[in-house]
Amino acid sequence: MGAPLAWGAVTPEVWFLLAGLAVLLLAWAGWTLTRLRRLEVRVDRAWTTLDAQLQRRAALAEELARCHPAALGEEHAARLAAAAGEARTAGAGDRELAENGLGRALRELPGDLPGVPAALRTELAGTATRVVLARRFYNDAVRDTRELRGRRLTVLTRVHAGRPLPRFFDIDDRLGAVASSTDGAGRTHE
Amino acid sequence: MDRPVRIGIVCPYQWDVPGGVQYHVRDLAETLRGMGHHVEVLTPAEREESLTDPWLTFAGRTVPVPYNGSMASVQFGPVSAARVRRWLREGHFDVVHVHDPAPPSVGLLVCMMAEGPIVATFHAAAVRSKWLAAWGPVIRPWLEKISGRIAVSDFARRLQVEHLGGDAVIIPNGVHVQAFSAGPPFAGHTRGVDGPTIGFVGRYREPRKGLPVLLEAMRAVVRAHPGAQLLVAGRGDAGEFRELVGEDLRPHVQLLGELSEADKAAFLRSVDVYCAPNLLGESFGVILIEALAAGAPIVASDLDAFASVLEGGTAGVLVPRGDARALARALTALLADPARRAELAARGPAVAAAYDWAVVARRILAVYETVLPPGGGEVTAGDEPAGGAAELTVDPRPARDAADRLTRWARR
Numbered sequence: 001m002g003a004p005l006a007w008g009a010v011t012p013e014v015w016f017l018l019a020g021l022a023v024l025l026l027a028w029a030g031w032t033l034t035r036l037r038r039l040e041v042r043v044d045r046a047w048t049t050l051d052a053q054l055q056r057r058a059a060l061a062e063e064l065a066r067c068h069p070a071a072l073g074e075e076h077a078a079r080l081a082a083a084a085g086e087a088r089t090a091g092a093g094d095r096e097l098a099e100n101g102l103g104r105a106l107r108e109l110p111g112d113l114p115g116v117p118a119a120l121r122t123e124l125a126g127t128a129t130r131v132v133l134a135r136r137f138y139n140d141a142v143r144d145t146r147e148l149r150g151r152r153l154t155v156l157t158r159v160h161a162g163r164p165l166p167r168f169f170d171i172d173d174r175l176g177a178v179a180s181s182t183d184g185a186g187r188t189h190e
Numbered sequence: 191m192d193r194p195v196r197i198g199i200v201c202p203y204q205w206d207v208p209g210g211v212q213y214h215v216r217d218l219a220e221t222l223r224g225m226g227h228h229v230e231v232l233t234p235a236e237r238e239e240s241l242t243d244p245w246l247t248f249a250g251r252t253v254p255v256p257y258n259g260s261m262a263s264v265q266f267g268p269v270s271a272a273r274v275r276r277w278l279r280e281g282h283f284d285v286v287h288v289h290d291p292a293p294p295s296v297g298l299l300v301c302m303m304a305e306g307p308i309v310a311t312f313h314a315a316a317v318r319s320k321w322l323a324a325w326g327p328v329i330r331p332w333l334e335k336i337s338g339r340i341a342v343s344d345f346a347r348r349l350q351v352e353h354l355g356g357d358a359v360i361i362p363n364g365v366h367v368q369a370f371s372a373g374p375p376f377a378g379h380t381r382g383v384d385g386p387t388i389g390f391v392g393r394y395r396e397p398r399k400g401l402p403v404l405l406e407a408m409r410a411v412v413r414a415h416p417g418a419q420l421l422v423a424g425r426g427d428a429g430e431f432r433e434l435v436g437e438d439l440r441p442h443v444q445l446l447g448e449l450s451e452a453d454k455a456a457f458l459r460s461v462d463v464y465c466a467p468n469l470l471g472e473s474f475g476v477i478l479i480e481a482l483a484a485g486a487p488i489v490a491s492d493l494d495a496f497a498s499v500l501e502g503g504t505a506g507v508l509v510p511r512g513d514a515r516a517l518a519r520a521l522t523a524l525l526a527d528p529a530r531r532a533e534l535a536a537r538g539p540a541v542a543a544a545y546d547w548a549v550v551a552r553r554i555l556a557v558y559e560t561v562l563p564p565g566g567g568e569v570t571a572g573d574e575p576a577g578g579a580a581e582l583t584v585d586p587r588p589a590r591d592a593a594d595r596l597t598r599w600a601r602r
Contacts, residue, residue, distance in 0.1 A: 046337065130559070143357070
């Protein structure tokens with residue numbers, strides 16, 4: 001007969017404790033949700049920029065191959081045109097491979113391109129720098145997101161669990177390096 | 191960049207106190223303005239009157255907090271927050287550039303409040319690893335809002351990756367190469383005319399600057415070059431310095447005290463060899479770049495940062511750190527070899543050119559451009575420093591029900 005009495009006496013405290021925990025959990029989940037939403041915007045923005053820079057690079061490469069085949073040499077021009085075309089049409093899955101191909105084709109070009117307008121060369125060099133920056137910032141945003149999404153409490157509370165996990169975009173974008181013969185396909189996935 | 195950008199730069203350290211980050215912000219702001227961009231700077235200061243330029247906004251005073259033997263400045267609270275918010279709202283910036291956002295200062299407040307593209311530069315000038323390890327996770331939610339991170343050196347980048355998450359692009363500190371490469375020599379010490387001189391810049395009391403090693407090396411150097419003089423430029427007490435130098439070396443060592451920027455440039459243009467015997471630390475060797483620009487042949491210890499500035503030892507002589515005998519050998523040999531000195535002096539300005547502010551500012555501008563949204567839009571200030579945590583209304587229903595609701599909300 002003592003048990004129900006004790007149970008009854010404890011209940012308010014247990015409820016109190018439970019409510020307190022729930023409030024803490026809610027506050028934490030709300031804060032995490034805010035962070036994840038912010039990160040989602042950051043990832044989206046970074047991807048838009050990266051995508052734009054890659055497309056710009058492909059367009060410039062195409063222009064270079066089309067308008068100045070003599071300066072590049074027929075073989076280089078053909079390869080560059082093919083790589084640029086592939087980069088522009090590749091689906092999401094093959095994008096990294098195609099961009100790697102284009103990057104390699106660009107690096108393999110002869111150092112001095114006689115007859116190619118300086119403006120085009122400067123712009124190409126500029127996009128190369130921008131691709132490096134944009135990719136770094138995109139992967140940075142992805143890393144921050146994945147780190148937070150991978151936390152045990154985030155997984156347990158299923159905050160943002162329905163959203164797709166952003167993927168790293170990994171291409172070989174070494175600057176200024178003229179490709180050597182050992183320059184393989186590069187890593188495509190992290 | 192085709193159109194002018196509106197840039198808001200935040201310096202967390204007092205503007206009227208000399209310091210590397212302050213100089214960096216000042217020179218960056220001036221260079222960007224020279225390129226036709228709109229730049230405003232928010233900074234604390236000891237005295238509000240010392241912020242004379244109209245593009246400087248006073249962010250209040252910092253509170254000095256003794257930390258680990260030196261003073262860290264802290265600035266946090268509703269008054270500072272209000273100032274930061276007003277600056278953000280009135281500035282209509284395309285991008286906000288925060289320097290050293292980790293300490294509890296206006297930089298961190300800006301990260302908390304700003305909505306829009308934020309760029310941050312990590313200088314890691316005064317941060318200690320231990321402090322960052324504990325503090326990093328606390329501020330991480332706000333550092334996550336930074337779209338583009340810059341580190342001034344590989345050392346600064348490693349610190350940031352380790353403790354604050356994310357990666358950073360390395361863009362080194364800038365130097366006004368022109369100010370160092372051309373100008374009058376230091377009175378009484380013209381290079382190649384007056385006796386051979388070795389220069390050292392820095393506070394002699396800081397052991398990590400390595401002056402004791404250099405003094406020990408000097409004893410061997412003066413045996414080979416009896417006329418050699420060591421010129422020390424830096425703050426300090428003359429009596430204490432005499433003690434440190436010792437009886438035998440006194441005729442060969444001269445304390446010049448702290449030099450103005452112009453005098454420092456003249457000093458570097460005048461010494462026959464510049465020596466940087468640092469033992470550790472030093473996230474970035476600005477002084478080496480200044481010496482390179484001034485055409486001073488350099489002997490430096492083989493710290494990573496120094497080796498990278500001196501291009502692995504081709505732009506200057508590298509010696510093992512803390513090794514007085516190796517340092518003495520290198521200094522003696524270089525003083526005895528005018529051809530090598532001339533070769534290094536000729537190469538210096540070319541190496542320094544990569545660090546000229548015009549070049550560095552253009553690289554930083556490329557970072558701004560990369561984080562700007564394609565459609566435009568400006569940085570605004572959120573009402574809540576926490577950045578919208580108030581969205582969540584707490585509901586006293588039992589945990590299970592609330593968790594269900596939360597899951598649904600989270601999937602939304």
